[in-house]
Amino acid sequence: xxxxxxxxxxxxxxxxxxxxxxxxxxxxxxxxxxxxxxxxxxxxxxxxxxxxxxxxxxxxxxxxxxxxxxxxxxxxxxxxxxxxxxxxxxxxxxxxxxxxxxxxxxxxxxxxxxxxxxxxxxxxxxxxxxxxxxxxxxxxxxxxxxxxxxxxxxxxxxxxxxxxxxxxxxxxxxxxxxxxxxxxxxxxxxxxxxxxxxxxxxxxxxxxxxxxxxxxxx
Numbered sequence: 001x002x003x004x005x006x007x008x009x010x011x012x013x014x015x016x017x018x019x020x021x022x023x024x025x026x027x028x029x030x031x032x033x034x035x036x037x038x039x040x041x042x043x044x045x046x047x048x049x050x051x052x053x054x055x056x057x058x059x060x061x062x063x064x065x066x067x068x069x070x071x072x073x074x075x076x077x078x079x080x081x082x083x084x085x086x087x088x089x090x091x092x093x094x095x096x097x098x099x100x101x102x103x104x105x106x107x108x109x110x111x112x113x114x115x116x117x118x119x120x121x122x123x124x125x126x127x128x129x130x131x132x133x134x135x136x137x138x139x140x141x142x143x144x145x146x147x148x149x150x151x152x153x154x155x156x157x158x159x160x161x162x163x164x165x166x167x168x169x170x171x172x173x174x175x176x177x178x179x180x181x182x183x184x185x186x187x188x189x190x191x192x193x194x195x196x197x198x199x200x201x202x203x204x205x206x207x208x209x210x211x212x213x214x215x216x217x218x
Contacts, residue, residue: 063172064205067163069110072123072211074100077183078171078202086181086189086203088125094134094147094189100208107131107211108161111154118161119152121213131213135159136176136191144190147181163205171202 064082065073076082077096087104089095097104102124111117121131130151136158137148153159163172174181179191182201194200 063165063169065207067108067118067172067205069108069118070211072105072107072208074104074206074208075106075174075203076206078166078204079183082204082206084183084187088122088132088149092132092149093137094149096183096187096189105208106134107213108163111160116162118163119154119159120161121152122149123208123211123213125149126213133159134161134176136179144188145179145192147176147189147191166200166202168202171204173200174203 065071067073075086077084080098083098084096085098085100085104086094086106087097087101089097089103103122105123107121107123108118109121111119120134122133123131125132132149133152134147135150135156137146137150139146150159157177160176162175164175165172176191178193180194180200181203182190182192184190
């Protein structure tokens with residue numbers, strides 16, 4: 001009996017030691033998976049839209065600069081936004097251009113100081129120290145009247161121009177001897193009377209600097 005008790009006690013002691021040893025061991029913590037990265041956006045930032053600017057060179061629609069002596073001007077049709085300009089073409093005939101060039105520059109010279117009637121002279125086309133003047137020209141037959149460069153003569157009514165404002169206020173008309181200067185759809189420039197329902201051509205005037213041509217009587 002004493003041997004059995006001794007063996008049992010030894011087992012209990014051994015079991016107790018094992019249990020104590022097991023209870024003193026700390027298990028390693030489980031490793032949790034690393035959190036995934038936030039998805040990268042592939043869309044570009046959206047910018048707030050703006051209003052597109054007007055095309056370069058687009059002239060403001062309106063009467064433009066005031067007609068006066070001593071300045072050089074261009075005359076562009078309001079319908080084209082000022083981009084189709086009066087110019088002196090082949091043979092001195094006035095036509096249209098979309099280029100700012102010397103033949104498209106004109107000087108308005110008062111027939112009388114302080115008056116509202118003018119000669120339209122070429123700003124850069126000079127011959128013998130004198131500019132040319134625009135005048136009504138008939139090519140003959142049933143052809144439409146044109147404008148053409150001639151020697152200046154303030155006493156001739158077909159060279160004396162006025163610039164009344166268009167009815168809608170968006171430009172000026174060019175009048176000479178009761179005729180109005182019109183730009184046609186095929187790019188020609190003509191002079192004709194104003195009839196009922198006619199679509200008169202309005203022009204916007206742009207100041208291109210001080211005139212360098214001689215004054216009348218110089």
